[in-house]
Amino acid sequence: MTEAVEYDVVVLGGGPTGENVAERARAAGLSTALVESELVGGECSYWACMPSKALLRPAITHSDARRVPGVREVVQGPLDTPAVLAHRDEYTSHWRDDGQVAWLDSTGARLYRGHGRLHGPRKVVVTGPEGEHHVLTARHAVAVCTGTRAVLPDLPGVAGARAWTSREATSAKAAPGRLVVVGGGVVGTEMATAWQALGSQVTLLVRGKGVLPRMEPFVSDYIVEALTDAGATVRTGSSVEALRRDGGEGPVTVILEGGELIDADEVLFATGRAPRTEDIGLETVGLEPGSWLTVDDTCRVEGTDWLYGVGDVNHRALLTHQGKYQGRIAGAVIGARAQHVPLLETDRWGAHSATADHDAVPQVVFTDPEAAAVGLTLAQAEASGRRVRAVDYDLGAVSGAGLFLDGYRGRARMVVDLDREILLGVTFVGPGVGELLHSATIAVAGEVPIDRLWHAVPSYPTISEVWLRLLETYRG
Structure with missing residues (x-):
């Protein structure tokens, strides 16, 4: 079955960024379709911000409580790991998106489940779960809000080792006995903190001289010292050359540069992300599949008058709150342009310009x-x-x-x-x-x-x- 429908705005991607674009477009009176291939709410709700913080908050609270007189005397035991994981599951709604769908419905936006691809200017073809096709035409704008995905390095043995990415790290059903974390960025340090507190013996491998290299250097000193005091092993200047896991089962062996071996039950690679734009039809509008989208301060893709790249896909600030901020601005811009309202796009304090991406990007890393x-x-x-x-x-x-x-x-x-x-x-x-x-x-x-x-x-x-x-x- 093929259905052809016209909307004012079509949004590709139903994470927090796409939800905000859709909500603002609807508030401007524009008919809006949102296309999502997985769960409405996106990476943040089910595999990133919410589950990771649900794992980290008990760990940090427990650590803090042991340093408060009158409290530390009654909290000396370990965390109740099954209770923490159950708490995490509640915060992910057990990986069901009913609540998010109900909210989206309340805005008046139409949800299309399936894989959406551009098919030339202002057109999106959605292949649904039963193989049905929906051809969506946008009168005013298509907003690409597909986010990013974790990248596994191209190393020998990675494919057969069942290495974790951030998704497996935040959704694991039990604490591995020994966990090797590769990468000293936000995901690496947060997951090392969480799983060490939940009972894993963590080894954190960092290629550089310290962790969180985009922050002030003294931050690394505090984080590394705390992880070490908690029982984790932090090794700087360490590069992984290969993995080995016989038959994809049992322990995994991490082979370091120089030949040293580290045995573990699981290995997490937190070494980078790539835009989820490799299979959304960018080539049909003259753009390179798999590329980051270059946008102006209204989040409109350079060289177009209808295509917007909002949130992580534009590589300005890979943070949920910045994506939501951009989503609010892009939705307002699309609404104003559709109604031919003049925009003061050079006004750095205006509601139609994402200036915070340049001057004041805030970030919290929830380590201990x-x-x-x-x-x-x-x-x-x-x-x-x-x-x-x-x-x-x-x-x-x-x-x-x-x-x-x-x-x-x-x-x-x-x-x-x-x-x-x-x-x-x-x-x-x-x-x-x-x-x-x-x-x-x-x-x-x-x-x-x-x-x-x-x-x-x-x-x-x-x-x-x-x-x-x-x-x-x-x-x-």
Whole structure:
């Protein structure tokens, strides 16, 4: 059966980004179709943000509780791993998308389940689960919101070793006895933290000198020390050459550069992601299959007047909250253009321009301790040619830190543009610092002058007092 239908907007991909595009397009009065090949809610809901944080929150809470007098005495035992995994399953809705579908239906958007491919300008062909075909024509826009996929390295033995990616790591039904994690980025460090706490003996292999290389270098020191104290083994300067798993069953052997062998029950590769654009018909509109989509600040693909690349596929910031932010902007832009509303696309503060992708991208890494950062690191700011200064402060010396935890350890840094006296970037590492980040994001995104920040008075005794201490240190 082939069905041909026309809509104002067709959205490819039903993750958080696609949902936000569809919702904003519908709010603008545009008829909207959303195409999803797996589960509505996407990677974040079922294999990334939600399950990973459901695994990590008990681990971090347990670690924190053991450093609070009167609490540590009753929480010395290990985590209840089956209970944590059951909690994770609840947060993924047991990998069912009924709730997300009900929300999408409430917006008035039409869901098409199946694989969608571009078939020339403004046209998408959907192959449904029973082989049926739907030919969808978009009057105004097609938005590609298909996200990314984990990439396994092309190494001998990988195919037969049943190596984990982030999906297997967040959905595993039991803690492996020995887990090798390859890669020191966000996924690698978070999953090393989670599974070590849940009973695995973790070995983290990092090719470089430390973990989380896109953050300030001191962040790595805190994370590596904490993982080591928790019982994990962290090895820097380590490269994997091959894997071996006889018959695809039993233990897996990780073969390092130089021939050293490490035996494990599972191995997780957290070594990169690629855009899910290899089979969506980009070649039918003159673009390269499998490529990242180059877009302007309205998320419209360069060289087109109808195609949008929103979220991870444009490679601006591979974060769920940034994808949702872009989705809101792209949906508003599509609605405005459809109604011939003039856009102030050069207005860097406008609702039709994704400027946060350049200036103020926030990110929290939910390790123990947490790491949180927004804007530029010191090295990035210096490379931009600006006259800058880094101001550091020991978070453990803040009044509220000792009340939060015994032996609190952490560090804060703000990077100051000395000519404009505004903040270009802020980084925190320490227990609970993820909740400090939005104040930093407002300061960076809003370009709040340092003289004005003096009048944002932090409550006593909270860890937020670090803002006062940073400003005092800057003024000397």
